[in-house]
Amino acid sequence: MKNYIYLFALVVLVSSCSQYQKALNSEDVALKFDQATKKYDEKKYSKAIRLFEQIGPAYKGKPQAEKLFYMFSYSYYNTKQYYLAAYQFESFASSYPKSEKREEAAFLAAKCFSKLSPVSSLDQVDTNKALDKLQDFIDMYPNSQYLPEANAVVTELKNKLEQKAFDIAKQYNTISDYKSAISAFENFLSDFPGTPLKEDALYYKFDSAYNLAINSVPQKMEERLENAKVAYSGLMKFKADTKHKAKADEMLARIEKDLQQFTK
Numbered sequence: 001m002k003n004y005i006y007l008f009a010l011v012v013l014v015s016s017c018s019q020y021q022k023a024l025n026s027e028d029v030a031l032k033f034d035q036a037t038k039k040y041d042e043k044k045y046s047k048a049i050r051l052f053e054q055i056g057p058a059y060k061g062k063p064q065a066e067k068l069f070y071m072f073s074y075s076y077y078n079t080k081q082y083y084l085a086a087y088q089f090e091s092f093a094s095s096y097p098k099s100e101k102r103e104e105a106a107f108l109a110a111k112c113f114s115k116l117s118p119v120s121s122l123d124q125v126d127t128n129k130a131l132d133k134l135q136d137f138i139d140m141y142p143n144s145q146y147l148p149e150a151n152a153v154v155t156e157l158k159n160k161l162e163q164k165a166f167d168i169a170k171q172y173n174t175i176s177d178y179k180s181a182i183s184a185f186e187n188f189l190s191d192f193p194g195t196p197l198k199e200d201a202l203y204y205k206f207d208s209a210y211n212l213a214i215n216s217v218p219q220k221m222e223e224r225l226e227n228a229k230v231a232y233s234g235l236m237k238f239k240a241d242t243k244h245k246a247k248a249d250e251m252l253a254r255i256e257k258d259l260q261q262f263t264k
Contacts, residue, residue, distance in 0.1 A: 029055045045075040086112035107146040110134045114153045120163040178212035203244040206231035210251045222262045
């Protein structure tokens with residue numbers, strides 16, 4: 001009995017493959033459409049794509065086109081070809097403004113760009129593009145059912161940009177480019193006032209100001225020491241019991257000692 005079941009399954013598989021291959025090599029666009037739809041329904045998206053690519057131009061303007069290009073877009077999305085999926089979803093939303101799938105397509109187009117956003121250590125061009133696309137979607141569909149997910153993705157992307165900006169500032173501190181570090185941390189704190197990284201940003205800004213001051217030429221040291229004291233005060237004002245307090249207090253003591261030479 002098992003052998004019969006196996007044989008039947010094999011026959012079905014061979015038949016399915018031969019039908020697909022026949023459609024792939026056929027000039028019959030209707031046959032290709034039927035097989036592409038079948039492969040899409042079976043979640044065999046890569047096979048569906050091969051057929052959709054062949055017949056897409058022939059179906060433009062036809063009644064079946066809306067269904068075809070919706071499936072075509074989703075097939076790219078489900079195979080993680082996000083550049084192509086974004087293009088197809090945007091094209092679908094533009095071509096079928098009255099479609100009940102338009103809102104979903106507009107959202108997924110924006111979401112595709114978020115999928116292309118790299119880790120925070122890399123260039124964030126695609127992250128910024130994704131934020132622009134998502135904001136466009138939110139502006140166009142302020143009451144969308146996809147709004148909670150869109151807002152969640154926006155938050156995730158903004159957090160990535162926030163981390164990127166912090167890491168850049170911290171890198172300046174690490175390589176002892178203290179002037180650039182101070183400027184970068186000031187920009188970071190201005191751009192992300194509610195950041196959970198604020199305590200660390202204030203500390204490393206102070207650390208940068210401190211190191212810049214104690215390594216200064218005499219003509220600039222007093223002013224820079226005073227600037228470092230201001231940075232210390234900013235940290236303490238934000239969080240008096242900061243985790244960096246012991247080290248910060250130690251640096252402040254050095255600042256106060258070095259300033260004494262300018263009061264004589």
